[in-house]
Amino acid sequence: MCYPGSATMTEQCPHSDMTSCTLPSSEQVTRLIDQATELCDKRNLRFTRLRKQVLELVCKAEQPVGAYHLLDELRESGRSAAPPTVYRALDFLLEQGLVHRLATNNTYLACAHPQQPHAAVFLVCSQCGHTQEVHTGGVIDQLRRQAGQFDFAIEHASVELTGLCSRCRQLHEQ
Amino acid sequence: MCYPGSATMTEQCPHSDMTSCTLPSSEQVTRLIDQATELCDKRNLRFTRLRKQVLELVCKAEQPVGAYHLLDELRESGRSAAPPTVYRALDFLLEQGLVHRLATNNTYLACAHPQQPHAAVFLVCSQCGHTQEVHTGGVIDQLRRQAGQFDFAIEHASVELTGLCSRCRQLHEQ
DNA sequence: TTCGTTATGTTATAATATAACATTATTTTA
DNA sequence: TAAAATAATGTTATATTATAACATAACGAA
Numbered sequence: 001m002c003y004p005g006s007a008t009m010t011e012q013c014p015h016s017d018m019t020s021c022t023l024p025s026s027e028q029v030t031r032l033i034d035q036a037t038e039l040c041d042k043r044n045l046r047f048t049r050l051r052k053q054v055l056e057l058v059c060k061a062e063q064p065v066g067a068y069h070l071l072d073e074l075r076e077s078g079r080s081a082a083p084p085t086v087y088r089a090l091d092f093l094l095e096q097g098l099v100h101r102l103a104t105n106n107t108y109l110a111c112a113h114p115q116q117p118h119a120a121v122f123l124v125c126s127q128c129g130h131t132q133e134v135h136t137g138g139v140i141d142q143l144r145r146q147a148g149q150f151d152f153a154i155e156h157a158s159v160e161l162t163g164l165c166s167r168c169r170q171l172h173e174q
Numbered sequence: 175m176c177y178p179g180s181a182t183m184t185e186q187c188p189h190s191d192m193t194s195c196t197l198p199s200s201e202q203v204t205r206l207i208d209q210a211t212e213l214c215d216k217r218n219l220r221f222t223r224l225r226k227q228v229l230e231l232v233c234k235a236e237q238p239v240g241a242y243h244l245l246d247e248l249r250e251s252g253r254s255a256a257p258p259t260v261y262r263a264l265d266f267l268l269e270q271g272l273v274h275r276l277a278t279n280n281t282y283l284a285c286a287h288p289q290q291p292h293a294a295v296f297l298v299c300s301q302c303g304h305t306q307e308v309h310t311g312g313v314i315d316q317l318r319r320q321a322g323q324f325d326f327a328i329e330h331a332s333v334e335l336t337g338l339c340s341r342c343r344q345l346h347e348q
Numbered sequence: 349t350t351c352g353t354t355a356t357g358t359t360a361t362a363a364t365a366t367a368a369c370a371t372t373a374t375t376t377t378a
Numbered sequence: 379t380a381a382a383a384t385a386a387t388g389t390t391a392t393a394t395t396a397t398a399a400c401a402t403a404a405c406g407a408a
Contacts, residue, residue, distance in 0.1 A: 012215045014405060046374080048386070067364070087365065092386095103277035104332050106364060121317065136320040139313065143295065143335060146310040151340035152297045158189035158278050160332045161317060220405080222355070241395070256358060261396065266355095280395060 029059040035114055036098050045096065053077070055110070058099050063129045064107035080142035091108075100133070104160045109133070119157040125165035127172070203233040205223035209288050210272050219270065227251070228263040229284070232273050237303045238281035274307070278334045283307070293331040301346070306339075 038057055040047035057073050058065060067086050074081040090108055093099040097117045099108050104124065112120075112133045119140045123132045140157055147154050164172060210229055231237060231247050241260050248255040264282055267273040271291045273282050278298065286294075286307045293314045297306045314331055317327035321328050338346060 046386075048373095050387075080388070083365065084367090084389085085387070088387075103334070121320075123324060125326075126329060128334055132324065132326075134320070134324065136317075139316060139320065142313060142316070143310075145334070146295075146308075146313065147297055147335055147337070150297060150306065150308065151343070152299075152306075152335070153338045153343055154335045155337040156335075157299060158332065158334045158336070159317070160277070161321055161326070161328045162330045162332070163321070163326055163328040169325070169327055220355075222404095224356075257396070258358085259356070262356075272377070323402090 029056060032059050032114070036096075039096065039098070039114060043096070044090075050079075050085065051089050051092055053079070053141050054086065054096055055093055058093070058108055059110045061109070064102055064105070064109040064124075064131050066107050067099060070108070102131070102160055104162060119159070121159045121161065123165070124160055124162045125168055126162050127164055127168035130165050130167075180281070193240065203230060205289070206233050206284060207343055210270075213270065213272070213288060217270070219266075224253075224259065225263050225266055227253070227265055228260065232267070232282055233284045235283070236304050238276055238279070238283035238298075240281050242284070276334055277332050278336060293333070295333045297339070298334055298336045299342055300336050301338055301342035304339050304341075 014123060033052065035131050036052070053074065054070060057070050058095055067083070069089060070090075071081055071083060071086045074085065079085075090099065090101075094101060094108075096114075098111055100111055100120065100122070101108050102122060102124065105112055109131060113135075118135065120133045121136055121139060125131070137161070143157060143159075144154050200257075207230060209224065210226070211221055219249065227248065228244060231244050241257070241264060244258060245255055245260045248259065248339075252316050253259075268275060268282075270288075272285055274285055274294065274296070275282050276296060276298065283305060287309075292309065294307045295310055295313060297308055299305070313333070317331060317333075318328050
């Protein structure tokens with residue numbers, strides 16, 4: 001079970017109502033990479049060194065990261081890289097559901113549950129930047145149904161809630 | 175009552191479950207401007223010529239428009255303008271709830287209901303760009319409640335659903 | 349009418365993202 | 379295996395979106 005505030009995200013996270021998954025601790029990066037490897041293998045896609053490296057960087061980040069931050073890190077690692085290097089890798093990872101992109105602040109974060117494709121709700125703290133991917137009781141399904149009533153077929157749902165996280169609100173109140 | 179597909183948006187739109195408001199027809203631009211004037215007056219804010227002109231341009235647009243498109247139109251109108259000219263006016267209009275910004279495609283559109291501040295759901299057609307502001311049964315309230323369970327206080331909800339609109343889907347099927 | 353405040357003008361630049369084409373690596377097919 | 383086809387990456391240039399910083403102008407209050 002994974003919970004807000006906890007830094008954990010376990011495989012058995014039920015993914016049912018009201019669960020939340022924060023960014024992975026560094027021990028868990030390996031598992032995400034393994035999952036990605038398996039998933040690409042299953043789909044007959046090439047999980048190249050570059051793509052793996054970019055996913056690792058995104059996973060290791062404490063918070064959602066910008067593309068140019070990833071670019072800097074790639075360069076620091078000794079690799080020759082330009083913007084397209086990063087964006088192409090990110091596009092691949094996005095298509096495969098391995099990372100999410102936050103439109104409200106142009107950042108990227110690792111998907112907590114690449115195995116089961118899903119649309120998620122993101123809680124983005126405007127103060128500290130901390131971001132949670134939460135899976136709340138059927139909000140996405142409800143949106144899909146309601147869009148259906150307008151004869152609208154959703155391809156992608158971007159649901160990003162900006163506000164104060166628990167910790168920042170407490171600090172703020174004092 | 176306003177409905178998807180109809181090009182109308184009336185004052186008595188109940189704004190209750192399952193209503194949708196498309197972009198205003200050009201006859202209705204005047205009403206939106208009047209509402210904005212009244213609203214700024216009530217709030218003791220200056221609805222300057224520039225701000226009014228930018229709101230008019232946004233209202234008149236058939237679809238959500240980019241900032242640099244507005245900039246071009248300002249220049250065509252004979253006014254001297256640079257990026258900050260547009261962005262400052264847009265910031266004002268955003269703060270006052272007179273326009274919305276779509277994060278998924280960096281565009282701006284007139285708020286259909288400036289009188290009653292609200293978070294809305296947007297249906298954005300990936301094919302033709304047509305965009306509807308819809309007010310669906312309590313999705314936003316539900317999001318707020320659920321965020322509350324994570325002790326998260328929403329300041330802004332960005333809910334943007336990308337997909338195929340009714341018309342494009344029909345064309346697509348043939 | 350002067351002063352303080354707010355809005356706008358103006359120049360420069362930051363931040364995010366893509367186009368286009370060359371090169372390299374991998375996979376497929378003969 | 380060699381050649382051809384495909385896919386990925388390298389590289390340069392540039393497009394797009396947005397803001398910083400400071401000068402000037404307009405407005406509102408005293």
